[in-house]
Amino acid sequence: MTHDNTTAVWTTLREIFESISFTADGVIEVLGDSGLAALDRGEPGAVRRYCRDAGQLGLLIRYFMLGDPLPADDVVHALAPLSASELIHAGLFAPNEAGVAESPVDIRPLDTGSGTRWIVSDFDASMSDRELSTDHVLGVGAASLSLLRATPTWPAERVLDLGTGCGIQAVHAATYAGSVIATDISARSLRLAEATFALNNIDVDMRAGSWFDPVEGELFDQIVANPPFVVSGPSVELTYRDSGLELDGASALVVQKSVEHLRPGGTAALLASWVHQEGADWRARVASWLPDEGVDAWFVQRDIADKDLYVSTWLRDTDVDLRTPAGIARQEQWLTHLDHAGVDAIGFGFVFLRRTDAPSDILCEDLRHSFDDPLGNEASQYLQRVAWLRTHDLLAARLALNPSSALERVSVPGADGWDSVVTRIHRTEGPRWQHEIDDLGVMLLSGLRGDEGLPFGDVLELLAATTDEPSEEIVASGLALAEALIRHGIVLPAEMRNRFSSNQDGAA
Template sequence: MNDALPEFSAETCARLRDAFRSARYDADGVVELLGPQAHAALGRGEPEPASRVSRDAGPLGVFVRLFLLGESVPADEVRSALGPLPLDDALATGIVRETGVELRAGFDIRPHGDEHGSWWVVSDLDPEQAGVPASPDHVLGVGHASLSLVRATSRRPAGSVLDLGTGNGVQALHASRYADRITATDASARALRLAAATFALNELDVELLQGEWFAPVARRRFDRIVCNPPFVVGPPRVDYVYRDSGLAGDDASALLVRQLPAFLTDGGSGHLLASWLHVRGEDWADRVHRWLPAHTDAWFVQRDVADPALYVGTWLRDAGIDPRSPEGRAKAGAWLDWFGENDVEGIGFGFVTLRRTDAAAPTVVCEDLRHAFDDPLGEEAAAWLDRVDWLRDHAHDLLDVAYRVPDTVALERIDAPGDEGWSTVVRRLHRSDGPGWQHELDELTAALLAGCRGALPMTDLLELLAAAHGEDSEMLRTAARPLVADLVRHGMLEVAE
């Protein structure tokens, strides 16, 4: 895969696009052809049901067998499916390749859609489909990490967007829904070539620049930056450019967090995936907090923490290396030695939202969200920044506001039996949408929130609560301030209209 990569000319992309459209080779067309059972089986890595359905299914079936299943297809069927794109041009570009009397895909070209429509994404073939190990400059398809970043990125309108480390270009595709101008960079020439094919195939105008980290956009600023970086942590080496930075430990994530805010416009936001080390005797939140430059609001969301041994085994398999083989054991040993020498007890992974701000006291929050939730985090991240602004503007009159508990928030009680019957031992506030925030409450706080229906300001409710329970009102107000701020920040209290 390190050989010279042919250009996907505009004419070739236009003709291939026409062939795909004619065949209905798009996200909806593929789902309709396969049906729910075969489509679900394909998602589980079981291709045979999809293969059976796609046989004798015309041009759409040919494209499914070629690009989704990695099968060999007779040349005359491929020629017919390609229609306006001559087979010789497809062979010359590498879109298909000869294997005896039949043809196979030369690249992974597959539909990828959202609620508004469908695109095609060009990437390298999976090593199993290609029949050769992945090269160091292998360009991944749309994986779970890419999709998680898509879901964690704000989709509010933006003038300019930077897709840093674009890979196959999928983040820029989604940015095209809300951005006026898109710039995509990558250190890999191969990634940029395939991203250019993705954009040409989808008729998107994207500025492409080659270089490491922020070097290609020096002295420029963007309204939004998205980045799925090479965030694998461990010894400083590069086996695959899509995952390895060549920097030791979590230095790649630290570099991004430190440098990204300088490339944002005032009020601009950055959304990225990141990893951080859990080091013996150190809180992970303190570690990532030290990465931040001044004048930056930051929200770190930890979605997982991996044991070092599990982490190493996972990434060895990702590289197609059997952990039981001599090579696997040698690599695992060196990796685990590095973790041991650096007192690494775990590897955290999650999302980071950053915003450039002129506030004297930026808001920095590190939260553990390892529980399951379904809602995309992108709109929550944008709303989180809105709520941070509101809290900053109302720091001095926070208790003078009338609040209400949203309809999506409920109070759960857990009772335990005792000598005098059931007694409540846990009161937990749940938010059913977004990331499913939870807050444990005491009896007084539960009573206070019961009164938050938008009729009275919080300070009046606190006076009533103090009188009803014989508490000191000033002490209640002091205790209420951080509580109200947390609940507002999490969308569990909202300002009454």
């Protein structure tokens, strides 16, 4: 794909897409829920049925999203006034001698939160029988979309998209950043990302190189990265998946180096994976990647896969047939490598970082249940709540329950009626955290009145006066409970309640 002197072509192409409604909303209208689900499942035949009566829009969906071979004249007619030679020069058209054309690239309309953007990539294995090359450029997938939704969008002057791939994270960052720098080791990734940026009229500083080499010595307000984090072994078969580093070395490198490249107060939102080994705690492993000073970190484990499922999933994702001798041999090779390293399972999730000048605060926890709200809002608020805990005296603070909190009591039939089993405090929005609490915890939370109430220390003293428990124990357990609930947004400092309870971005 070439882009020299093709600015006008990309501008015209964008206008054509808008006029034909090859947009996020236009595709949704044609495919509907069923067609979109078929697209996600990699079932092109089902998608084609919805395109039959959709005219030029249906043709563009088949050409750019399914990779279907179509009559070259029909494609040129749909993309008029661009000529065949202009489309060929831009790398969008490659007709054969029989007059049939297949798009060399996947172009996918996507609403990243600020209207339609078009993402240029290679076709994935689920939609095309084209063989994947080592420098295959992944498009809009579940991982990239989850990172997009998990990235805080508070204003940032300089944002680094490390390993940009097709450019989707940089496109998103351009909506809230003063400037965006995108790096990648793959020349093909940089070419397709350049096409993505040109098609969307976005100015991005693009740099070639490995890991953080292209930005050595530079600091950023935000770093986003969807690196090749797959625990796949020392060989690199696909640059978007394999790092060539041992086990979870790619994730460790990106986490460690991100801290070094953040300005004070700067943040990072990263996708990462980590190994689970018998007798070892994954939380201790990932915490060891960070220094004792200078960072707030939140590791959120979204999933755990046993090694057999992990390997078969990634191989099938690249269209490896595990019934063939070659597929069986590749699976055996990968599993043997994990066995030798003592790996039982692999965890996957997000890492959120904030550069500070204080002792490091590192929390590693599971968030494996489903929820609908973007995690980026929660990450913003979590980091601010941690900063508040560091700089405020809890005993002197006035606290309040998040309006979305709910108390749950579970009882079972007993000999003399209902026997209480457990009491939980829930947050009913966002990640829907929950904590088990006892009767003293219920009494304590009922005494939180925000600005109109007493300082938290006075609430604890009143609670101690109504029980037989030693005051010191009440204060210690109350402080521990309050800190845990503040971290999860179930209890809020009075001054934060209005700002955070609506689950907005929470930027200061």
